[in-house]
Amino acid sequence: MSKDGLQLSAVISVRNEEAQLADCLQGLGFADEIVVLLDKCTDGSGDIARTFTDRVIDGDWEVEGDRRNAGIEACRGQWIFEIDADERVSDALGLEIRALISSTPFDWHEILVDNHIGDKLVRWGWGASYGKAAYPGLFKKGVKVWGRNRVHPPLTWAEGAKKGPQLQNRISHLVDRNISDMIRRLDSYSTARAKDLRQSGDVGTMRSNVRRIFSRFIKCYFFRKGYREGGYGFLIALFAGLYPILSHLKATLEDED
Amino acid sequence: METIQLSALVVAYNEEARLAACLDGLTFADETVVVLDKCTDGSKSIASGYTDRLIEGSWDREGERRNVGIEACRGKWIFEIDADERASDALAEEIRATIEVVEGDIFNIPVDNFVGDHFICHVWGGLFGKNGYPGLFCKGVKVWGRERVHPHLHVSGRQGTDLKTPIIHYVDRNISDMLIWLDRYTTLRAKDLADSGDVGSFPNMVRKIFSRFWKCYVTRRGNREGGYGFVIALCAALYPVLSHLKARLEPAP
Numbered sequence: 001m002s003k004d005g006l007q008l009s010a011v012i013s014v015r016n017e018e019a020q021l022a023d024c025l026q027g028l029g030f031a032d033e034i035v036v037l038l039d040k041c042t043d044g045s046g047d048i049a050r051t052f053t054d055r056v057i058d059g060d061w062e063v064e065g066d067r068r069n070a071g072i073e074a075c076r077g078q079w080i081f082e083i084d085a086d087e088r089v090s091d092a093l094g095l096e097i098r099a100l101i102s103s104t105p106f107d108w109h110e111i112l113v114d115n116h117i118g119d120k121l122v123r124w125g126w127g128a129s130y131g132k133a134a135y136p137g138l139f140k141k142g143v144k145v146w147g148r149n150r151v152h153p154p155l156t157w158a159e160g161a162k163k164g165p166q167l168q169n170r171i172s173h174l175v176d177r178n179i180s181d182m183i184r185r186l187d188s189y190s191t192a193r194a195k196d197l198r199q200s201g202d203v204g205t206m207r208s209n210v211r212r213i214f215s216r217f218i219k220c221y222f223f224r225k226g227y228r229e230g231g232y233g234f235l236i237a238l239f240a241g242l243y244p245i246l247s248h249l250k251a252t253l254e255d256e257d
Numbered sequence: 258m259e260t261i262q263l264s265a266l267v268v269a270y271n272e273e274a275r276l277a278a279c280l281d282g283l284t285f286a287d288e289t290v291v292v293l294d295k296c297t298d299g300s301k302s303i304a305s306g307y308t309d310r311l312i313e314g315s316w317d318r319e320g321e322r323r324n325v326g327i328e329a330c331r332g333k334w335i336f337e338i339d340a341d342e343r344a345s346d347a348l349a350e351e352i353r354a355t356i357e358v359v360e361g362d363i364f365n366i367p368v369d370n371f372v373g374d375h376f377i378c379h380v381w382g383g384l385f386g387k388n389g390y391p392g393l394f395c396k397g398v399k400v401w402g403r404e405r406v407h408p409h410l411h412v413s414g415r416q417g418t419d420l421k422t423p424i425i426h427y428v429d430r431n432i433s434d435m436l437i438w439l440d441r442y443t444t445l446r447a448k449d450l451a452d453s454g455d456v457g458s459f460p461n462m463v464r465k466i467f468s469r470f471w472k473c474y475v476t477r478r479g480n481r482e483g484g485y486g487f488v489i490a491l492c493a494a495l496y497p498v499l500s501h502l503k504a505r506l507e508p509a510p
Contacts, residue, residue, distance in 0.1 A: 118507070178503075178507050179443075179499065179502060179503050179506070179507060180440050180444060180503075183436060183439065183440040183499075184436075184437075184440065186436065187433050187436040187437065190432075191433060206484070206487075230506075231459070231502040231505060231506050232506065234459075234463075234498075234502070235499075235502065238495075242491070245487075246432065246436075246488075249432060249484040249487065249488060250431075250432050250433075252484055253375075253431075253432070253483075253484045253485065254373070254431050254432065
């Protein structure tokens with residue numbers, strides 16, 4: 001037990017999420033505390049957050065990884081459950097998390113994700129940086145550190161941290177409302193990724209990124225069984241395939257504005 | 258009595274960022290007509306600094322609002338230009354000279370397309386840009402069709418010799434603009450498909466990804482334009498399948 005006796009913190013970082021935030025926070029009553037990071041919020045997110053918790057941190061983070069690390073840092077619980085505003089926890093998942101942390105010998109666990117596009121559950125085909133099928137969202141404080149990237153920061157695990165089995169219950173992720181949202185997400189991800197590439201000094205080659213269109217499409221559509229989802233599965237695979245080349249071209253052809 | 262020989266027509270939908278630069282180039286016309294479609298930004302106040310011939314309204318279809326604009330022009334001749342286009346002094350002179358010596362009722366104007374500051378020579382003619390358009394015509398000879406995207410033109414009268422001076426067309430500022438454009442046009446195209454009752458078949462649309470990419474990138478020499486040529490060809494390639502999937506998976510409420 002940590003010294004103030006908190007066993008479980010739920011942490012969420014948001015940027016202008018007033019439409020979604022209340023629905024998300026409503027599902028977090030199973031945690032001992034809720035920590036909300038408000039990143040450059042100019043809408044009603046702060047007011048909504050404060051009706052659920054007094055652990056609200058205002059700030060301005062440029063890099064996704066920094067923001068997430070700041071949220072983890074602020075948690076006082078022994079265990080941390082990380083969630084985004086567009087995700088929802090069922091009662092069953094909440095109960096499973098509580099039961100698990102009082103008995104598990106491991107240091108972190110993955111949670112499976114049910115992704116929804118609009119009202120449709122799209123279970124297959126996710127991955128390759130355009131969506132996640134599972135994420136390491138439940139972990140002991142101190143074992144997980146985010147890298148300093150703008151999109152899809154890599155994770156570093158503490159030496160000797162042990163990974164446990166995945167949870168049975170899934171978190172529900174409202175990833176996109178429709179195909180327009182999917183296209184816009186491809187645009188914003190590739191813009192952010194282009195910044196990372198420019199900063200790293202290595203933007204890659206056209207040739208290898210063209211190859212990745214096909215290899216990533218095949219990975220998502222066939223190996224991850226996106227074909228089972230019909231048209232949406234096709235689009236997930238297509239956009240996962242286009243993400244590297246668009247990032248590369250934005251980094252090569254365009255300066256930061 | 259006032260006789261108006263030449264009207265310039267601009268149709269704008271929230272174009273405050275680009276409208277002034279476009280209108281600056283239109284003083285060679287005898288009047289400028291601006292159609293403001295659902296504008297909620299500063300477009301109206303900008304336009305009213307240049308002309309009192311403003312028509313405000315809300316049109317669902319591209320062709321309808323263009324026809325309304327043509328109708329409102331009082332000139333014998335009409336020069337149609339978009340807010341993202343610029344008429345140079347040289348083009349202005351050529352237009353005035355052309356309508357002095359009338360050898361036709363409708364004239365094509367060539368287009369120089371730019372993405373940001375990057376001049377794109379090849380590739381156009383599919384979706385994004387255009388190589389030329391019948392932008393100078395006698396009132397009454399040109400009527401727009403009712404399609405939401407790329408409406409057909411119904412043209413009567415004699416086709417004159419193409420103008421030589423190109424109009425400058427700022428297609429997009431960057432790749433993000435292209436993707437936003439792709440999103441917007443496929444949504445509109447999906448509505449046209451749904452209206453027509455025939456959304457096509459998925460295997461066909463997948464085949465079109467490859468055939469259209471080839472046409473744009475290889476046949477039309479988009480490969481000479483480097484990365485932007487690639488993105489233009491990619492968008493042209495994806496346009497049918499995205500329109501098809503939007504029409505099939507996400508019927509309008």
